[in-house]
Amino acid sequence: MNSSGDENAACDAENSALAGTDIATICSNQKDAFFEEKDAYGGIIVNSRRPEHERILCEELPDIVNASVAKWIEKGIKGVWFKIFLEHTAWIPVLVDNGFVFHHAKSNYAMLVRWLPLELRMGIPNFAHTYIGVGAIVTDGDGHILAVRDKVSFKKRFWKLPGGYVDPVKLVGFADESLSEAAEREVLEETGITAKFETIVAFRHYQHGPFDTADIYFICVLRPLNKIIQKCEVEIEECKWMKVRIDEFMQHPAVSETNRFFIECYLNEKKVGSIGQRTKVIQQWGTLQDLYSVTPPGKTELLT
Amino acid sequence: MNSSGDENAACDAENSALAGTDIATICSNQKDAFFEEKDAYGGIIVNSRRPEHERILCEELPDIVNASVAKWIEKGIKGVWFKIFLEHTAWIPVLVDNGFVFHHAKSNYAMLVRWLPLELRMGIPNFAHTYIGVGAIVTDGDGHILAVRDKVSFKKRFWKLPGGYVDPVKLVGFADESLSEAAEREVLEETGITAKFETIVAFRHYQHGPFDTADIYFICVLRPLNKIIQKCEVEIEECKWMKVRIDEFMQHPAVSETNRFFIECYLNEKKVGSIGQRTKVIQQWGTLQDLYSVTPPGKTELLT
Known part of the structure; x- marks a missing residue:
C-alpha cells in the first residue's frame, strides 16, 4: 500500500477527504487564490464550483495555479486535488501544464491530482478499478x-x-x-x-x-x-x-x-x-x- | 443492466471496444474529420493521440465536432467515445459544449462519452466503482x-x-x-x-x-x-x-x-x-x- 492509503481502507473512507468530506476550510478570502479545503491527510482540495471561483477569468488561471502551487510547496503540502466540473473544463489544460494528472472522473466532473514532494513516493491510492x-x-x-x-x-x-x-x-x-x-x-x-x-x-x-x-x-x-x-x-x-x-x-x-x-x-x-x-x-x-x-x-x- | 452492457460482462470484456480493443477502423483519410474506430457495439471511438489528429488546430475543433456528431446521428450511431490524453485536454471544453460528459479517467487520459439517440435509454455501463x-x-x-x-x-x-x-x-x-x-x-x-x-x-x-x-x-x-x-x-x-x-x-x-x-x-x-x-x-x-x-x-x- 502507498503511504496515505490505508490497509483497511473502507473503514477510513468516510472520514477522509477521499470520501469527499471536506474536513476544514483553510483559505477562502485571499485575493487571486483558490478557495481551498483540507483533506484528512493534510492535502488540499479545490472545487471548481465554489462560488468564490466565479470571478476567476480563464486568462488569470495559469498565474493563480502557479502561485498557489509555489505556496503549497513552501507550506509542505503533499497532495493537491482539483475537482473540475463540466462547466469549468477549460481549467484542465492549465492544470495539466502545471503537472496535474487525472485521478478519476464521474459523468459531471474530473478529479485531477498533483503530488508535490519530489522526494516522496506518491501517497495517493489509484481509483477504484x-x-x-x-x-x-x-x-x-x-x-x-x-x-x-x-x-x-x-x-x-x-x-x-x-x-x-x-x-x-x-x-x-x-x-x-x-x-x-x-x-x-x-x-x-x-x-x-x-x-x-x-x-x-x-x-x-x-x-x-x-x-x-x-x-x-x-x-x-x-x-x-x-x-x-x-x-x-x-x-x-x-x-x-x-x-x-x-x-x-x-x-x-x-x-x-x-x-x-x-x-x-x-x-x-x-x-x-x-x-x-x-x-x-x-x-x-x-x-x-x-x-x-x-x-x-x-x-x-x-x-x- | 442497460442495453449495451452485458450481464456476464467480464466474459465479454476483452472482445469489446470497452476493453480498449478497436474492432475496425471505419474512417481515416477524410479531411476535416476525426480518425474513427468502431467498437464491438457499433459505437465510435476517437483517440486524441492518433497521428492523423496532429494537424487539427484548436480553433477548428468545434466545427469538426459539430459536423461529426451530425454525421454520426445521420448514420444511426449510438455511442461516441473520445479518449483524450493529457496533451490534448484543450479538446475537453469543446466536447463538453457539444454534449459530451466524462465516463472515466486514468492518470494520462480522460474518456468522454455522448449517447446520441434521444429516444433510447443510454446503453453504456458506468465505470468501475x-x-x-x-x-x-x-x-x-x-x-x-x-x-x-x-x-x-x-x-x-x-x-x-x-x-x-x-x-x-x-x-x-x-x-x-x-x-x-x-x-x-x-x-x-x-x-x-x-x-x-x-x-x-x-x-x-x-x-x-x-x-x-x-x-x-x-x-x-x-x-x-x-x-x-x-x-x-x-x-x-x-x-x-x-x-x-x-x-x-x-x-x-x-x-x-x-x-x-x-x-x-x-x-x-x-x-x-x-x-x-x-x-x-x-x-x-x-x-x-x-x-x-x-x-x-x-x-x-x-x-x-
Whole structure:
C-alpha cells in the first residue's frame, strides 16, 4: 500500500477527504487564490464550483495555479486535488501544464491530482478499478435453473445465468446496490421472475476486464416467488427454465466452463451442507456493511 | 443492466471496444474529420493521440465536432467515445459544449462519452466503482495471529489484520494483482513476513467507500514462512504476533467488531472443516480467471 492509503481502507473512507468530506476550510478570502479545503491527510482540495471561483477569468488561471502551487510547496503540502466540473473544463489544460494528472472522473466532473514532494513516493491510492457483477442461480426446486441467452453480447449464442452489474451511486447520498439487491433486480429485469436472495456460493476474479479494469462476479442463489417468465425484450433473446443435468445446462455445448463450474459448486456445497452466510454489521460510525462468510461466525463455539 | 452492457460482462470484456480493443477502423483519410474506430457495439471511438489528429488546430475543433456528431446521428450511431490524453485536454471544453460528459479517467487520459439517440435509454455501463482490498489472517500455528497498528490512519489506535488494496494495472498489458498476490505483498511490505496464500474465509461489501465508491474487502488466510517481524517504518506504528483469545486480539478494546467477526469465521470454518477453495480456469479466449468457492466443484459427485 502507498503511504496515505490505508490497509483497511473502507473503514477510513468516510472520514477522509477521499470520501469527499471536506474536513476544514483553510483559505477562502485571499485575493487571486483558490478557495481551498483540507483533506484528512493534510492535502488540499479545490472545487471548481465554489462560488468564490466565479470571478476567476480563464486568462488569470495559469498565474493563480502557479502561485498557489509555489505556496503549497513552501507550506509542505503533499497532495493537491482539483475537482473540475463540466462547466469549468477549460481549467484542465492549465492544470495539466502545471503537472496535474487525472485521478478519476464521474459523468459531471474530473478529479485531477498533483503530488508535490519530489522526494516522496506518491501517497495517493489509484481509483477504484473493479467492476462488480452478479450471476443468479434461480432454482425451481424441481431440477431446473433459470437460464438466459443474450440479445446483444458477442456471446449471444451462450446459455448462461441471468445477472449483471451492481449499479453504482445513482443519486448523491445514495450508495451502491448490495450484491443481493443487484441479483434480485437483474433477475426481475431480465426474466420477469421475482426471486429472493439466499446466499453466495462462489465468485470469479477476472483481471482483464473492460478499460483495463478487473471484474468480480459473485454467484448468488435466489429463491423464485413466481415461475412465469416475461423476458426483457431489449436484452434477452431467450429465457427458460432449463434442466440442470445431462441433457440440458450442464452438458449443453453453449454453456461456458465457468458457468458449469458455478453450478457444480452450488450442487456440491448444497450436498455437503456448507453454504455462504450473510451478516449485516453496523460500523462504529453508523453505516451498514454486509459481511459474507462460509459459516456464521459462531461466537459461542470459538476454538480454544 | 442497460442495453449495451452485458450481464456476464467480464466474459465479454476483452472482445469489446470497452476493453480498449478497436474492432475496425471505419474512417481515416477524410479531411476535416476525426480518425474513427468502431467498437464491438457499433459505437465510435476517437483517440486524441492518433497521428492523423496532429494537424487539427484548436480553433477548428468545434466545427469538426459539430459536423461529426451530425454525421454520426445521420448514420444511426449510438455511442461516441473520445479518449483524450493529457496533451490534448484543450479538446475537453469543446466536447463538453457539444454534449459530451466524462465516463472515466486514468492518470494520462480522460474518456468522454455522448449517447446520441434521444429516444433510447443510454446503453453504456458506468465505470468501475469498487475498490478491492485484502486483509490477511496469518497464523503461527501456536494460537497467534499477525496484528498491526497503523501509523497514518485515523484509526491508528486500532489493532487489525495486515492488508491493503489490490493494485490496479501497473503497466500497459499487465493485469491487476490477484487477491492472493495482493495479500502476500501487503503482509510482506507491512510486516516483513513472507507468507503463502491458502484460502479466503469471508468478505465484506461496504457501499460507502472513498469518492462515493464501494469497497470489497476479502479476508485471506496465509501461512507464514518466517516469523521474525520487520515492520514497514512508513505505514506501520506497531506489529506483533498476538494471541487470538481472551487476553488479546478477540477481547482487545481496540479491535473492531468487523475484525473480530473475521477471526470468528476463520476459527469456526476451520472447526467445521469448511474453507474456501481456489481454482484457476482458462477462459475460452485464453485468459486466466480465478474462481473461488466454498468447496471444490466436485464434478464426480453431482447431485442427481
